[in-house]
Amino acid sequence: MPDATTATKPKPAKPAATPAPARAPRKRGETRERILALAEAAVLEKGFAGTSIDELIAAAGITKSGFFYHFKDKGDLARALMQRYIEANDEILLGILKRAEELNDDPLHGFLVALRMLAELVADLPNGHPGCLVAAFTYQDQLFSRDIRALMERGNQGWREMYRDRLARIAERYPPRIPASVDDLADMANALMDGGIIQSKVMKDPQVLPRQIMLYRDFLRMVFQPG
Amino acid sequence: MPDATTATKPKPAKPAATPAPARAPRKRGETRERILALAEAAVLEKGFAGTSIDELIAAAGITKSGFFYHFKDKGDLARALMQRYIEANDEILLGILKRAEELNDDPLHGFLVALRMLAELVADLPNGHPGCLVAAFTYQDQLFSRDIRALMERGNQGWREMYRDRLARIAERYPPRIPASVDDLADMANALMDGGIIQSKVMKDPQVLPRQIMLYRDFLRMVFQPG
DNA sequence: CCTGAACTGCACCCACGGTACAGTAGCCAT
């Protein structure tokens, strides 16, 4: 009943309601990006429902109205978060694979170099890997709309295919010693990343993840490397 | 304005406030177990903060007071949930390992049989593996107290040691072909379970997890099996 | 028959997600 409330209010003619906002508007996308970065870190530590809009706006130094200017609702934040994460991860993964392949004509050696680079990358993160947002969302997926879950699936599918393409080219040149499918080997890369992150976090040892990547690398060498 | 409401009420001296509760008390532990089972399923789908006490009591057919009779607060529920999960998982895992070892004197064959049994177990779950509560909690661990996180670490450490012990005995008899540590190989089992569950969920294919377990089994065969 | 375990009912509080809307500071193009 807003009418009753409105009636009790003084309602001073028209102006003088808001005295003077302290801070100025920022550049396009700047505040939005700050919210997303804060939200991603918080969601990886407390889950999505456990992360309040209030804490994000306090950390970002804006008001609630400011938040809802950038995001329609909390679900919209989730979507933006997942989009941003997938794009960033795509870029990192593709970057490593491309760099490794530039230095190696051989598909097997190229991929083995890429895995070593990946292991080094995560080993050097000061506080360990912050976590995979897709994995985090998967364990809370009933909070999200159908399209966000589709986004997650597409993102994961993309990484799977990056691995699978490389593995298929390797298998062409080096016949595998066991009848393992390249699809399963590709899934294993994804699974070991997700599982390795979780094991690192649970055991409070950031080095578990890079060691698992190197172990996967050993596995591939045994499967494909001749001699 | 609740005061107005209170004022309008009759407030009859002292008694006659509560007429007659419909349902009767149940057997010891029965309701508590029902709440825990409902909560575990809900937490694996929506996260801990995303699971409301209201929905649990509605599903369990009790009142809020009934809930707080069994659990001091929501954190107490989390602790009970984790305890229950670790004990149940311990039992399943140990049961499989013991059964496989009864049928096999050889440590390698025994472990390979156990892995096959594990793969079959998860392959036969009608809706796929419901999820690992330790993994779920790990991605929301700032919601939980220090002692719950310690509980998770101990539980995971227990599973790690179950695998490590078997692998150590295997390595004694069959010298590994690569210098991989049994600790890393044990971590890989845990990581592939966690990661395999996530991959199954994201890709909506329950068979990814059993296939990853079988692939891990292939890996161990390559590492240890002579000939 | 009485006790205690296992609840119910009611009242109340604060935090959080969300809605609605009016006002405003600074930049940019005309």
Place this chain on the structure above:
DNA sequence: ATGGCTACTGTACCGTGGGTGCAGTTCAGG
């Protein structure tokens, strides 16, 4: 220089969820 747009601020309000506190009730078992 001015008007319009973007990026916000401030205020008020609502429903839901997590809790707290406490008195009362039911029923099984000793």
